[in-house]
Amino acid sequence: MQKLISILILLSLGCSSQEQRQRNEILPGAHQTEEYLPLLKGKNVGMTVNHSSLIGTTHLLDSMVKLDIKVTKVFTPEHGFTGKVSDGQEVKYDSSENSFELISLYGKNKKPDSIQMADLDIMLFDIQDVGTRFYTYISTMHYVMEACAEKGIPLIILDRPNPNGSYVDGPVLDMSLKSFVGMHPIPIVHGMTVGELAMMINDEGWLSTGNKVDLTVIKNKNWKHSMPYSLPVKPSPNLPDDLSISLYPSLCLFEGTIMSVGRGTDHAFQQIGHPDYPNAQHGFTPESREGAKWPPYEDLMCYGESWIGTKPNYNFTIQPLIDAYQTMNRDDFFNDYFKRLAGTNLLQKQIEEGQTEKEIRESWEPQLRDFKTKRKQYLLYND
Structure with a gap:
């Protein structure tokens, strides 16, 4: 049977x-x-x-x-x-x-x-x-x-x-x-x-x-x-929807800074903020919850930037990171975790030196081009 x-x-x-x-x-x-x-x-x-x-x-x-x-x-x-x-x-x-x-x-x-x-x-x-x-x-x-x-x-x-x-x-x-x-x-x-x-x-x-x-x-x-x-399901607690998933590659780098990425809210990886951020047009208060125990700045009002309600745009940019660094203007903006997330010792230095996103991109383009060539031989889903 x-x-x-x-x-x-x-x-x-x-x-x-x-x-x-x-x-x-x-x-x-x-x-x-x-x-x-x-x-x-x-x-x-x-x-x-x-x-x-x-x-x-x-x-x-x-x-x-x-x-x-x-x-x-x-x-x-x-x-x-x-x-x-x-x-x-x-x-x-x-x-x-x-x-x-x-x-x-x-x-x-x-x-x-x-x-x-x-x-x-x-x-x-x-x-x-x-x-x-x-x-x-x-x-x-x-x-x-x-x-x-x-x-x-x-x-x-x-x-x-x-x-x-x-x-x-x-x-x-x-x-x-x-x-x-x-x-x-x-x-x-x-x-x-x-x-x-x-x-x-x-x-x-x-x-x-x-x-x-x-x-x-x-x-x-x-x-x-x-x-x-x-x-069909959230891949992890703080990637609630398509918008967070599309923004994650760019905004995750903020985890290596003093900024919050909205953990402990309904819109993680759709906003960034800090209690001392000078732009008060957007705010959120992280709370401890399932999937976000003891988030940064728990129960404190954070001010910053928001992408909530925008259409998912699948690309990678460091412009929000450059803008936030220049806005905060603090020597302690980056922490030791940032270099591991970025995967390079150069990115933090380039941002601190005031390089533009275009200038920074040019520095990683040769290795990126080589990777794209190598990647082609392993693709199973060519268009």
């Missing part, structure tokens, strides 16, 4: 997928069950997932369990399985009620160790990314790739569209500044899906062990890089 139910569920998923294809809806890799289920049958499966790992409205984990796939380990990135844990906050689990072990890949345990990888036959990775170097889900993917390569465990990436995948921009990481918010020599906006980036990491020899993982990428269907993609 159980096998019959599993077959019916699988057929239902297949029929649903066929109907959606006919309507040319964008289908992330997880929907292509017919391509990866045969690779999982009869094996001990590990999954690296969070709340964004969906097939329609059903979580991938639930689908796998219903289809009699033996999931023994579930790994989760920053923000946890539910995607509601604040940035930087430690994630802990009591997995005693689950038939699988739930393991956080954040804090001190960023990479699965040999004990956590023990007895696994194959690993699935399915997490929605937003296409920036400092968004840590791709760093978690890197460490999962390394762990799989070291143990000889095949890795399947269930690809998802990149909402910022239509362009490439920003300085390329200086590897002397390598950190969890920047692990690869790529620009701030890399214009690749997690599947494409995984192929680049693997083939360029960027895994620390020097060896490669046995990698399979299950592609998106009906999507190309030039297509807009509105995420």
Whole structure:
């Protein structure tokens, strides 16, 4: 009876997928069950997932369990399985009620160790990314790739569209500044899906062990890089909608300054502010809440600039950063975190020297041009 139910569920998923294809809806890799289920049958499966790992409205984990796939380990990135844990906050689990072990890949345990990888036959990775170097889900993917390569465990990436995948921009990481918010020599906006980036990491020899993982990428269907993609769920607590996601590449750099980016409000990454900002035309008060515990300037009125209510514009600019620095006119505007986010020692110096955005862009253009050339060979969704 159980096998019959599993077959019916699988057929239902297949029929649903066929109907959606006919309507040319964008289908992330997880929907292509017919391509990866045969690779999982009869094996001990590990999954690296969070709340964004969906097939329609059903979580991938639930689908796998219903289809009699033996999931023994579930790994989760920053923000946890539910995607509601604040940035930087430690994630802990009591997995005693689950038939699988739930393991956080954040804090001190960023990479699965040999004990956590023990007895696994194959690993699935399915997490929605937003296409920036400092968004840590791709760093978690890197460490999962390394762990799989070291143990000889095949890795399947269930690809998802990149909402910022239509362009490439920003300085390329200086590897002397390598950190969890920047692990690869790529620009701030890399214009690749997690599947494409995984192929680049693997083939360029960027895994620390020097060896490669046995990698399979299950592609998106009906999507190309030039297509807009509105995420069905918030990828993390402080990226509530398309506008925040489009502004994130530019405004995240403010996390390395004295300015607030609106954490603890309904419009994170749609506004910037500081209690002493001289422009009082826009204001907001950060509050501690789920997904934004103890935000900067908690319960203090901040004044600054707003993009709330504007149309998403997918591009990268440092002009707001230059303007805010000149407006605040403070020696302590930048903090030590800024260089890691920017991925270069030059950007802070250039802004402090009063260089224009055009002049600054010219300095990173040669490396950016080289990256764009390298990127082309890994693209799966050419227009």
